[in-house]
Amino acid sequence: AQKITQTQPGMFVQEKEAVTLDCTYDTSDQSYGLFWYKQPSSGEMIFLIYQGSYDEQNATEGRYSLNFQKARKSANLVISASQLGDSAMYFCAMREGGGATNKLIFGTGTLLAVQP
Amino acid sequence: NAGVMQNPRHLVRRRGQEARLRCSPMKGHSHVYWYRQLPEEGLKFMVYLQKENIIDESGMPKERFSAEFPKEGPSILRIQQVVRGDSAAYFCASSPLSQGTDTQYFGPGTRLTVL
Numbered sequence: 001a002q003k004i005t006q007t008q009p010g011m012f013v014q015e016k017e018a019v020t021l022d023c024t025y026d027t028s029d030q031s032y033g034l035f036w037y038k039q040p041s042s043g044e045m046i047f048l049i050y051q052g053s054y055d056e057q058n059a060t061e062g063r064y065s066l067n068f069q070k071a072r073k074s075a076n077l078v079i080s081a082s083q084l085g086d087s088a089m090y091f092c093a094m095r096e097g098g099g100a101t102n103k104l105i106f107g108t109g110t111l112l113a114v115q116p
Numbered sequence: 117n118a119g120v121m122q123n124p125r126h127l128v129r130r131r132g133q134e135a136r137l138r139c140s141p142m143k144g145h146s147h148v149y150w151y152r153q154l155p156e157e158g159l160k161f162m163v164y165l166q167k168e169n170i171i172d173e174s175g176m177p178k179e180r181f182s183a184e185f186p187k188e189g190p191s192i193l194r195i196q197q198v199v200r201g202d203s204a205a206y207f208c209a210s211s212p213l214s215q216g217t218d219t220q221y222f223g224p225g226t227r228l229t230v231l
Contacts, residue, residue, distance in 0.1 A: 035219065035220075037222070043205065043224065043225055043227070044222065044223075044224045044225065045159070045207060045209075045222035045225070046222075047219055047220075047221060047222070050219055091158055091159070093159075095220075101164055101171065101172040101174070102147065102149070102164060102171075102172075102211065102218075102220070103149065103161040103164055103172060103174075103175070104149075104151075104159070104161060104209075104220060105161070106151075106158035106159045106160070107158055108157065108158045109158050
């Protein structure tokens with residue numbers, strides 16, 4: 001069964017520093033997608049970044065990059081130059097590819113606190 | 117281009133009442149997904165719908181829960197005879213296609229409280 005594991009319940013980072021949020025996944029599919037979402041205290045879910053299983057390069061979106069290591073089944077999120085507004089819950093998610101369903105499987109999340 | 121709309125944002129119901137949650141997908145999106153987030157947990161998939169069709173309802177509880185996405189109008193998640201355990205945030209997401217790299221964009225959620 002597909003599974004997403006986020007082992008860090010909470011993280012602290014100093015403003016302006018980089019931080020890595022860990023995510024490992026388990027799937028037997030060859031085609032899948034990996035996503036990161038941000039959930040601030042206001043509660044909405046904000047899409048950050050996507051990585052396809054066949055993408056050869058790591059995805060980047062502004063200050064966000066995804067460190068994709070397929071052999072290790074990891075998809076860590078790297079946030080560079082942290083800002084106070086980055087304080088939020090971060091969820092890693094996986095979508096199976098090739099089937100009729102498009103559902104996302106979420107990890108339990110990592111709460112990031114950016115300190116001034 | 118408006119994002120995914122959900123209403124109401126907050127809903128309070130007494131045990132035994134019905135809850136109706138609405139979701140309007142992003143313009144041009146014909147695929148809708150519902151997820152539930154219990155307190156202190158990640159999101160759990162409930163159901164995936166296209167216009168007038170339920171594609172995958174593997175995450176829906178067998179009783180009291182139903183979902184629809186009619187040809188016209190928003191998608192509706194309906195919970196009959198609510199119980200305290202139904203208290204959660206319910207998120208709707210939409211995407212334009214079901215395959216490939218299409219990202220699901222989420223609405224702001226409806227926070228259901230059952231008294």
